[in-house]
Amino acid sequence: MTRNASTSATDASVAAAPAMLHAVRKTYGAQRALDGVDLRLARGQLLALLGPNGAGKSTAIALLLGLTRADAGTVRLFGADPQTLAPRRRIGVMLQNSALPDTLRVGELLRMTANYYPRPRALAECAELAGIGDLLPRPYGKLSGGEQRRVQFALALCGRPEVMFLDEPTVGMDIAARERLWATLRALVGEGCAVLLTTHYLEEAEALADRVVVLAQGCVLAAGSVEELRARSAGARIRCRSALDADTLRAWPGVQSCACAAGVLTLSVREPEPVLRRLLAEDATLGALEVRRAGLAEAFAELTREAA
Amino acid sequence: MSAVQSLPLPHLLRIYALDAYYEFLRVLRTPGAALPMLVFPAMFYLLFGVVFAGRNAQQAVYVLGSMAAFGVMSPGLFGFGIGVAVDRERGVLTLKRALPVPPAAYLLAKMAMALLFALLIFVILALLAVVLGGVRLAPLQWLGLLGAMLLGVLPFCAIGLLIGSRASAQAAPAIANLIYLPMSFLSGLWVPLSAMPHLLQRVAPLWPAWYLGELSLRAVGMARAPMWPPIAALLLFTAVFFALAVRRLRRSG
Numbered sequence: 001m002t003r004n005a006s007t008s009a010t011d012a013s014v015a016a017a018p019a020m021l022h023a024v025r026k027t028y029g030a031q032r033a034l035d036g037v038d039l040r041l042a043r044g045q046l047l048a049l050l051g052p053n054g055a056g057k058s059t060a061i062a063l064l065l066g067l068t069r070a071d072a073g074t075v076r077l078f079g080a081d082p083q084t085l086a087p088r089r090r091i092g093v094m095l096q097n098s099a100l101p102d103t104l105r106v107g108e109l110l111r112m113t114a115n116y117y118p119r120p121r122a123l124a125e126c127a128e129l130a131g132i133g134d135l136l137p138r139p140y141g142k143l144s145g146g147e148q149r150r151v152q153f154a155l156a157l158c159g160r161p162e163v164m165f166l167d168e169p170t171v172g173m174d175i176a177a178r179e180r181l182w183a184t185l186r187a188l189v190g191e192g193c194a195v196l197l198t199t200h201y202l203e204e205a206e207a208l209a210d211r212v213v214v215l216a217q218g219c220v221l222a223a224g225s226v227e228e229l230r231a232r233s234a235g236a237r238i239r240c241r242s243a244l245d246a247d248t249l250r251a252w253p254g255v256q257s258c259a260c261a262a263g264v265l266t267l268s269v270r271e272p273e274p275v276l277r278r279l280l281a282e283d284a285t286l287g288a289l290e291v292r293r294a295g296l297a298e299a300f301a302e303l304t305r306e307a308a
Numbered sequence: 309m310s311a312v313q314s315l316p317l318p319h320l321l322r323i324y325a326l327d328a329y330y331e332f333l334r335v336l337r338t339p340g341a342a343l344p345m346l347v348f349p350a351m352f353y354l355l356f357g358v359v360f361a362g363r364n365a366q367q368a369v370y371v372l373g374s375m376a377a378f379g380v381m382s383p384g385l386f387g388f389g390i391g392v393a394v395d396r397e398r399g400v401l402t403l404k405r406a407l408p409v410p411p412a413a414y415l416l417a418k419m420a421m422a423l424l425f426a427l428l429i430f431v432i433l434a435l436l437a438v439v440l441g442g443v444r445l446a447p448l449q450w451l452g453l454l455g456a457m458l459l460g461v462l463p464f465c466a467i468g469l470l471i472g473s474r475a476s477a478q479a480a481p482a483i484a485n486l487i488y489l490p491m492s493f494l495s496g497l498w499v500p501l502s503a504m505p506h507l508l509q510r511v512a513p514l515w516p517a518w519y520l521g522e523l524s525l526r527a528v529g530m531a532r533a534p535m536w537p538p539i540a541a542l543l544l545f546t547a548v549f550f551a552l553a554v555r556r557l558r559r560s561g
Contacts (some may be wrong), residue, residue, distance in 0.1 A: 103337040
């Protein structure tokens with residue numbers, strides 16, 4: 001699923017993809033940032049790019065924005081070289097470490113950026129979508145980190161983009177702001193906008209992504225839907241207080257591991273139902289029961305552990 | 309910085325105009341950075357062109373020419389040198405490169421500010437020279453001086469851009485000063501070259517500011533040399549430094 005799924009995307013369908021990398025290599029000095037990466041972002045798709053620090057996520061975005069050139073391979077934005085202006089008029093951008101002029105007010109920054117695009121959104125609409133209506137008259141430099149992030153999000157969507165590149169968009173945001181950004185993203189994707197998002201928050205990918213690509217050390221480790229990636233990990237996690245001891249439980253069929261901490265047992269199991277049935281049958285005092293399907297976090301941890 | 313320009317002209321002009329307007333607001337809101345550029349030439353003119361000149365009418369005119377040259381070196385050197393270094397370091401340039409804006413918009417906005425400063429310096433110096441220095445020039449001479457100053461801004465914008473493309477934000481002001489003060493001295497803007505050692509007179513044509521001084525002194529009637537060689541030299545310096553800076557920015561962002 002990992003390599004095949006992504007390399008098979010190099011045929012005819014690629015031409016229609018708004019953004020794609022094919023067999024891309026990029027090194028910075030001695031460091032290999034990307035080593036033969038294929039990536040394809042389809043219309044109306046939210047693709048989450050995951051990976052530990054230094055995996056190559058930001059490099060992939062920098063290439064697609066034309067900020068840097070690949071050493072080998074193909075980089076295409078709407079079928080064109082992203083270093084030209086025309087394809088970039090159809091995208092919106094939120095970078096990780098990019099400041100804006102401190103002395104300009106939020107409304108001025110929005111007007112300036114919207115002016116670059118052929119069919120920009122109205123100022124009020126941008127402010128509404130990004131939830132920054134109250135920030136418009138304030139100088140950018142006086143805003144908190146989370147507020148600045150929201151402003152950057154407004155700048156990313158002000159050009160009515162067909163593709164948005166968001167590099168760790170919710171870092172520094174409070175929970176309300178983050179949920180709002182998620183809701184806006186869902187609405188935009190619903191209207192056909194494609195989004196390439198990098199994040200460290202797995203729950204963000206889980207909540208939003210149609211497709212997840214896991215990068216590590218410059219290679220694609222896995223690609224697929226959230227469901228597909230979850231399926232790669234152990235089935236479920238059971239936590240409970242029980243009179244049974246961990247060693248006994250470890251011997252049960254279907255139990256992959258069992259640990260006991262502060263009187264709470266944690267079991268990893270492939271299928272939760274048979275184990276649960278037996279647990280309840282053998283221990284009438286069993287309490288504080290909690291069953292959870294393995295999430296993206298477990299799958300991600302396993303994947304990156306395998307790679308390391 | 310290698311975007312192929314594919315915008316319709318009206319939209320392109322709208323981008324240039326609005327970017328220049330917001331650059332103007334930025335400058336207006338940080339007066340601390342801009343004021344010295346206006347104050348220093350005025351102060352030195354008062355000192356050397358009015359107080360020390362006494363009744364020497366020649367000196368009042370000569371200092372007008374040399375301070376005009378000295379004055380228009382700084383908007384380019386500092387405006388570009390520090391401005392670009394800061395924008396580069398903070399990632400403002402990276403974002404600009406990702407956005408669908410031609411790189412020229414950023415450069416033209418900054419250049420427009422430098423030209424605006426040259427105009428302001430011209431007005432301030434002219435007022436001081438006429439009111440306090442008793443200087444009288446023909447209209448064409450004033451026009452020639454203004455022309456020399458506006459042209460003289462350009463090579464220093466290019467040098468400033470080269471500083472900004474390489475130096476850190478912290479180092480840029482020091483580097484700009486290290487170029488500004490020695491070069492203006494070696495070009496005879498402080499002490500006439502004729503009063504300097506022979507060797508310094510011989511190497512003066514190495515400095516862009518020397519050509520600028522020749523041009524502005526000629527405009528006020530203090531030099532007789534032909535006009536075109538210094539103009540050509542200033543344009544050549546502009547082209548060379550600009551090319552070096554752009555090559556650097558393309559590579560590093």
